[in-house]
Amino acid sequence: MLKKSHLFAFNAWVKGLVLFCRPHRFLGFTERLNLFFSNTVGLSRWISLQAKSPFNDFYTPGRDGKKREQLYKQVILDQHLEGQPIDYLEFGVASGGSFFWWLQENNHPDSRFYGFDTFEGLPEDWGLGFRKGDMSSGMPELNDQRAVFIKGLFQDSLPPFLREYKNPGRKKIIHLDADLFSSTLFALASLSPFLKPGDILLFDEFNVPNHEYFAFKIFSESFYIRTRLLGAVNNYHQVALRIEHNPASPV
Ligand SMILES: C[S@@+](CC[C@H](N)C(=O)[O-])C[C@H]1O[C@@H](n2cnc3c(N)ncnc32)[C@H](O)[C@@H]1O
Numbered sequence: 001m002l003k004k005s006h007l008f009a010f011n012a013w014v015k016g017l018v019l020f021c022r023p024h025r026f027l028g029f030t031e032r033l034n035l036f037f038s039n040t041v042g043l044s045r046w047i048s049l050q051a052k053s054p055f056n057d058f059y060t061p062g063r064d065g066k067k068r069e070q071l072y073k074q075v076i077l078d079q080h081l082e083g084q085p086i087d088y089l090e091f092g093v094a095s096g097g098s099f100f101w102w103l104q105e106n107n108h109p110d111s112r113f114y115g116f117d118t119f120e121g122l123p124e125d126w127g128l129g130f131r132k133g134d135m136s137s138g139m140p141e142l143n144d145q146r147a148v149f150i151k152g153l154f155q156d157s158l159p160p161f162l163r164e165y166k167n168p169g170r171k172k173i174i175h176l177d178a179d180l181f182s183s184t185l186f187a188l189a190s191l192s193p194f195l196k197p198g199d200i201l202l203f204d205e206f207n208v209p210n211h212e213y214f215a216f217k218i219f220s221e222s223f224y225i226r227t228r229l230l231g232a233v234n235n236y237h238q239v240a241l242r243i244e245h246n247p248a249s250p251v
Contacts, residue, residue, distance in 0.1 A: 032210070039209035042217060047236060055231030067233035068204070069101060074231050075200060075240045076105070079171070085110035087170045091154060091187040092178035093117040095137040098204070102173070103147055110170070113147035114161070116154055116187075123153055126179050127208065154183055158190050167194065176212060177204035184215035192223045192248055199243045201227065206239040223248065 024031070047058070055074045057067065076082055085108040093099050093115035103113050121136030139149055150157045174191060176184050188201075205212045220227065226245035232238065243249075 035214075036209050039214050039217075043207060043209055043213045043236075046213070046217070050229040053229045053231050055233075056229075057233050058235050060235060063234045063237060068098070068238040071231050071233045071238050071240055072098075072101065072105070072202070075173075075202070078230055079198075079200065079242070081106070081171065081173075083108060085170045087111070087167055087172045088113045088175065089172065089191075090115045090175040090177065091117075091183065092176070092204070093119070093137075093140075093149065094135050096140040098175060098177060099147075100140075102175075103144055109146070111146055112170070113144070115147070115149045116157060116161075117149070117151065118153055119149070119151050122180065124180055124182065126211065130179075154178070154187050154190075158187065162190060162194070165194070172196070172199040173202065174199065175202040175204070176215075177202075179205050179208070179211060181211045181215045184212050185218055188215060188219040189223070192219070192225070192246065194250065195225070195243050195246045196249050197243055197245060200230070201241045201243065203239045203241075205237060206232075207236040 055071065055078075084106075086106055088099075088102045088106070088111070090099050090102075090113075094117065096115070099113065099115045117137075117139075119137055119139045121133040122130060123132060125131050126134075139151060142149060150161060172194070174187075174195075176187060178184055178187065184203075201216075203212050203216065206216070207213060219225065224245075224247050225243065227241040228244050230240040230242050232240070
């Protein structure tokens with residue numbers, strides 16, 4: 001009978017040998033592609049595990065930009081946010097398409113709107129078509145006392161912001177629209193101690209396997225966060241999730 005100790009020794013020997021052969025030298029070109037396939041399978045499984053949401057256009061051919069606002073409306077309706085004070089935090093503002101939509105939609109005087117961006121474009125290349133610096137927009141003008149833009153890399157600007165951040169019981173809507181895996185994961189992980197059941201996560205490019213989806217997967221699995229799907233449009237390109245459970249919740 002093979003003992004456990006023999007198995008461990010064999011495992012260690014194989015692992016050492018594989019690393020000694022420097023597989024990246026001849027298989028390195030497959031690394032990104034392997035991750036893409038693995039994340040595509042993971043995303044497909046994640047989709048199949050979600051409870052049926054009445055607001056979901058999957059499967060639909062093509063993509064319609066107007067649907068994301070319909071999704072926002074649905075979230076407001078479903079979560080009774082109409083006329084309620086909210087904290088809206090957006091990661092990836094650019095020229096403010098979604099930021100100004102929320103600012104106009106919610107006119108409660110106690111609501112607060114925080115928009116984070118370099119305003120100098122993406123800090124890294126993204127996907128096939130976008131390079132570092134693309135989407136540079138300059139900071140849009142703001143004429144609402146309730147709103148503020150926080151310029152800089154999230155990695156620089158978010159820690160000091162969160163040290164001062166006070167939230168007197170308002171529901172948080174966290175909009176992740178930075179496209180990149182690193183940016184999305186950093187924002188989610190930094191916010192994790194602040195997320196309460198009932199808070200909402202919006203993703204703008206959720207079905208990109210190696211970026212927003214992968215960041216959400218790593219985040220939710222590592223922080224034991226449970227969410228519920230509120231709605232999805234454009235084949236899960238835009239997704240709204242409600243936080244159901246966070247072990248680190250500040251309740
Ligand atoms: C797709 S655009 C945002 C679009 C916007 N929400 C809209 O509705 O028009 C993505 C933005 O994320 C910003 N971004 C990505 N990673 C960032 C990071 N780590 N720190 C700051 N800004 C970042 C980029 O500068 C870019 O402006």
